[in-house]
Every structure is written in C-alpha cells, then in structure tokens.
Amino acid sequence: MTSTLKGITLKGSAELVAEFFSFGINSILYQRGIYPPETFTRVTHYDMSLQLTTDPKLKSYLTNVVSQLKEWLFECTVQKLVLVITCLETNEVLERWQFDIECDKSAKESSAPREKSIKTIQDEIRSVIRQITATVTFLPLLETPCAFDLLVYTDKDLVIPEKWEESGPQIINQSEEVRLRSFTTSIHKVNSMVAYKRTDSA
C-alpha cells in the first residue's frame, strides 16, 4: 500500500481493486464449487476469513490476470471484469459474475490523493464479498462439471498484450440478473452483479 491512511492515490486504488478481485474470484470459485473445497486454504483479510486457492495452476493464472488487470486499472482503461462459468458438457454459459468498473480518469492527471480512508473502502469491499457469499442461497446448483474464465472489457484502443486474445462476451441465453452491492475508492467504482441461467423449474 502506497497510500497513506488519510487519502488514496490512483496506484493505491488500483491495488485495492485488484486485491478485491483476487479475493472475490477466489470466493466465487470456492462458493460455487468450481474447484474442490480441499484445494482452498483459509486466510484472514478485510477482518473476515476468506478462502484462497492452493492449486498451483489456478494460482499462477490468477496472479497473471490480476497483475495485468492492476496495470489496466492504473491506466483507467478497464470497463468490466466478468467471471464466466461454463458447463463443460454442453459448452453453455451458466453464470456470469460481472464487475462494472467506473474509472475517474481525472485522477490520471492530478496526482493529489482523494480523501477516503482505506478502512471505509475495506468495509465496503467486505460487504460486497459477504453478499457474494450469500448469493449461494438463491443461485441454482451447478450439477455438471464446470470451468471458469475471466473476461476483461477494455477500451477499444488498448493494445492486446501477449498471451491475451479477443473473446466474445459469453452472454447467457435466457438469464436472470441480480444486482449486488458496489464499492468505490473515489477513483474506481465497482458495481457487482450476477447473471445466471434461468432454470425451467424456477
């Protein structure tokens, strides 16, 4: 954390948001059972206990994506981060966890820190993660083996880095959407929501 307790800079904000994504993605993967629960370990962060993966492949993938995302957050070129859960048998998209990111591009010009304490931001983040955990109660059960992917919506003029490629939006056919809480670092505002495939029984 480069930011002081009193204010927050663009860099600090990018780091905070990237950290939130790292924990949020881990939480979703654990809660939705995409990876077996024994591959997760318990850590304490944001004054709450969270699950972090120990799977080496997944870890390296997440660090790759999150570090790239941090760069983009710093450049204010990222618009959305989407976690897509796909059924492997039918290649059908079952869930979409969308995090809309609103960047205050004026923060790029003025390096003056914004007046918002990290504690309040972390409180907001905590409530978002709590809500993610709580969504398990209404989301339909994933009965088939599933895999996940992370899509990043960026500005069109961004140069695609190596190891990255363009993708489709992976929209769910006939979906139900639920808006979740949002949080803001006063530079980045993150609105979270989840869309899931409407089941016939529901």
Next chain:
Amino acid sequence: MDLEDDTTVLTTLKSFNSFISRPEHPQRLCPPLQLLEAAEKVHSINRYLQLDQEKKQMELSHKRARYELEKAASDSARDFEVDRNQELLGKIKKLEERETEAAKNLSDQMEENHALRKNMEGLSKKMEEQDSRLNTANQTIISLKDEIRELKQKIQNQDLTISAQALENQELQEQRDLQRRKYQDVSQLCQSLQAAQSSCSEHVIKIKELERRLAFQEQDISIMKTVKSEVARVPDLEKELKRLRDDNDFLRESRENCSLLKEEVEGLRKKLERMEKTKEELVNMELEKEKLQAWENLGQSTGLNIRKPEDLSREVIQIQQREIALKEQNYILNSRVRSVERSESELRTELSQQRNKTLEEQKKRETQDALVRRLQKRVLLLTKERDGMRAILESYDSELAPSEYSPQLSKRLREAEDILQKTQNHNAEMEVSSVNAPGHFCLSKVELELETLKQQQASTAESSSLVTKEEVNILREKIEDLEAERQRLEEQNNILEMRLERHNLQGDYDPVKTQVLHFKMNPTAVAKQQRRLCARCRMEEPRPIHKMTPACTSDVIKIKLLCFLQTSGCVADLRKQMESSELRNQRLKEVFQRKIQEFRTVCYVLTGYQIDVTTENQYRLTSVYAEHMNDSLLFKKGSSGSMQLMETEFSKTLGEMVALHLHHQKSIPAFLSAVTLDLFSRQTTV
C-alpha cells in the same frame, strides 16, 4: 377201470355186427342142394367164427389180463411216483428253507464280509499307520544309531582326550611336584627373606632412631652454641638494659611534657579561631552597618518609608507585579492592534468587495430600473390589452347574454386568461433573454414580437368566437396528442433504458468503444482441451476392445458407441456396426450354450457325475448311480482355489471314505471314484 369195460363192449358189438352182416349173404345165394354143404360150411364157418371169437375172447382176456397187469403195474408205479413226489416236495421245501437260511447266512456273511472288509481297511490303515510309525521309528533308530555312532566317536575322542589329558595331568603333576619343590624352596627363601626383611626393618628403625638422636644432638649442640654466645652477651645486655631504662624514664617525662604542650597549643588555637570569627563578625557587622546606613540614606533620599529590607523587597515585588501587569496590558494592546489591523484589512477587502458589490448592485439596479421601466411600460401595454380584451369579452358577453351560456363563457374567459398568462410568461422569458442578450436589438425584437402577438391577439379577439373555439379545440387536441405522444415516448425511453440496463447486466457492450479480452490459457480452454483429448481417446478405444473381447456385453458397446456418436456424426455406419456386433454376440451365445451343454453331458457320461453350479463358488455333484435324486455332494471353492467338501445328508453317510480319501490321501478324484464304485456295486449287487 371203466375205460376197460367200454372197450370190451365196443369189441363185442363190433364182432356181433360183423357176425350179423355175414350170414345173410349165403342164405340168399345158395340153392337147397347145396344147402347141406352150405350148412356144413356155415356150420364150419360158424365154428370157425366161434373159435375165432373164442380166440378173440382169449386175446381179449389176455389183453385184459395184460392190461390189468399193466394197470396194476402202472398203479403201483403211480403210487410210487406220488409218494416219491411228495417226498421230493418235502425235500424241496426243506431245500428252500435251507436256501433261505443259506441266503440269510450269505447276507450275514456279506455283512460280516463288509464288517471284515472295513476291519481289514481299518487294520490296513492301522498297518499303514504302524508302518509309517515303524518307518519313523526305523528312521529314528537310524538317526539314533547315527547319534550313537557319533556319540561313540565322541566318546573315543573324549577317551583320547582323556588319555591325553591324563598324560598332561601326569606331566602337570610332575610339574606340580617340581613347582611344589620350587615353591618350598621359594617359601624357605621367602621366610629367610622375611626374616632378613624384619631384621632389616629393625635395623632401619634403629638407624632412624639413631639419626633422630643425631639430629637431636646436633640441635642440642647448636642450642648449646647459641646459649653459650648469649651467655657471653649477657653482661653487655645488662648494661644496655640499664641504659635503656634510663632512656625510658627520660622519654616518659618528655612525653608527658609534650602532651601538656600540645594541650596548651590546642587551647591557643581555639582561642585564635574564636578571635578570627569575632573579627569576621566584626567586619560583617561593619558592612551591615554600612548597608544599614545606605538604607537609611536611601530611605532619606527616596523619601519612601523604607526602614527595613523587607519593605524594600515588598516594594520590589510590587513593582515587579506592576511591571508584569503592564506587560500583559501591552501584549493585549498589541494583540488588539494586530486583530484590529487584521480586521481592518478584512474590512478593507470587504469594503472593496462591498464596493464592487455596490457597483454591481448599482449596475443591477440600473438594469433593474431599466427593466422596471420596460416592465412598467409593458404592464401599461398589458393593462391596456387586458382592458381591451375585457372590453371585447364584455362585448361578447353582452352578445351572448341572451343565450345564457355562462359556463361556456366562463370557460372561454378562462381560456382567454390562459392565453394571456402564456403570453405574459412568454414575455417574461423574452425579457430574461433580452436581459442576457446584449444590445437593444433583442429588446426591439421582443417588442416587435410583442407587437405581432398583440396584433395576433387583437386579430384573434377580432375574429369570431366560433373560429377561436375551433382553433382552441384543435390546439387542445393537438396538445393532447402531443402529450400522449410524449408519454408514449417517455415510456419507450424508459423501456429502452431498461433494456439497455438489462443488456448491460447481461454483459452486452458497445463494440465501437469496447473490446473483450481474456487470457489465452484460461481454465475453461484448458478443461475443454482436456475433454477433447479424452473424447479422442474414447473414440480410439472401442475398436481394439471389439477385437479383443467380442463377447463383451452389448451395454458397454452401447455406452461407448453413444460417446462416439456424441463426438462424430456417422450414425448409420455405427448403427450397422452395432447391429452386426449384437448379431455376432447372439450367435456366440448360442454356440456357447450348445457347447456347454455338450460338454456337460460328456462330463456326465465320462466321469459319472453331473456338476451343477448352485451359487457362486459352490458346485453340486450328483452321481449317475445315486440311489436317490437328492444324494449329492457339495463342493465349495476356497479363496486359494482349493476345493472343500461341504456337509450334506449324503456326505454324512460317507464318513469312512471322506476320512480315507480326503483326510488321509487328500485326493478328491480318488474319493469321487470310490463313491462311484461303491454306488455302482450297491446297484449291481441288490
């Protein structure tokens, strides 16, 4: 007997008939001359006949006699035979009885035989056991013999060793004797040595004592020498002693003097100190005196009531307090000055601001005044308009009064007022715009507009009431339509916004502004690749399995084919393949069944046992020669592949065979053949 009688009667009858039939012929044929001859002849013939008859009678009697004889003979013979028969029957019965007895005996014998056989078997078993024991005993004997031999060898060896040891012993004894002798010598030597040693020690003690004495003597000698020298020094010492005593007395006196002198010195010193102190005090006193004089002078010079230093200090303190108070006042004043300066500067700024404001206000006021003037003009114009409108309306009212359409009138009035209001609003707007827009151009424009409006109003006022009504209605409708359209558009807008929101929620994006990126090696791609690989593996798998195990169940093939179908599209080909494989399976099943049946019958015929599988790992054997349907043997296959006989009703009756063949010989085939032989013999003997 009766039969005999009948035959005689028959013969007589025959002869009589023949007799009757014969004589008639000559009587009819012969003439009377010849009658004599004929008579004679007849007579002779008669006689002949008589004779013949007699003869026949004789023969008959003979025959009878013979017959009787024969009969008697046969009777006797028959009687004899009957008797004999009876005898024979009795004999037969006896013989049968004997036979039955013999059969009983035989069966007994058989049983005995069985028993004996069993005994024999038992004995043979015992024999075998004894043989085995004997063998073991022989083996033990041999082993024991070997042991004995070994032991003998050992004994010999030991004898040898004993003799060797005895020899050694002798040698050792000899050596011992030698040693003993030596020992004696040595002990003697030892004794002598000990004696020598004791004498030696005595001598040593003596020597020591002597040495000690010598040392004592030497000491004594030295003492003596010193004593002698001291004795020689005694007179000198005495002299010295006297001298010293004198010195002592002198010194004692001098010491006493010295102490006295010291006391005196100390007393003097104390006196001196006291004197010095008094001197110092004196100086101080003088100084104080001077000070006091100065004070007195000060008191006189200053005119204050200072008699004592306390007064002065009080004064000083008072002055200091006054000074502090003055300083405080000074500070306060300074701060006040500063604050006043600050407030002054603030006020100055405020003043400048206020001035600016006042200037602005003045400007505003001027503009306002201008506005007010304009507005007043306008108000005047408007009032005039209003008056004109009212006059028009009154004129209308006066026109319409007879028809008494007051509600319509009031409505119209309201409409007209609304229009007025609108125009006024418009005016106000125009004024605002005129205020914002510089120059009088706008104003003039507004005024022009106003005039045009006025003209319009005037024209409208002048136009007939029907026209205005229609226009108003049309306008109202238009307004209503526009309102409706507006609402519709608003709703549409809302709907579109909602849709946009929904699309946004669903993850839609504007491809002009946004691009979607993802990491190439993401988990989904990896998982899909793995699945594709697996599917390919599965596609390649089924064929070799077909070849290797054609008898594998059709279900497995179906599952694999389904997997295959999912991945590829050539359905018909696969279906054909499936059908052919199923057909093949069917045929194989049939062939298997036939072959198995054949095999079972062959087994049954060749071994004499029908083998059935009751449950898993349990086999039931039923012999061809079984006396009952239920007589069967049960075998169970153990985990290590060994077969074990299970107890059944039938196997309970085969205790001996089980003991012999299974427990002793441990051969199931032997046991089975023994059972077969037993059952076979039972079937054939009964």
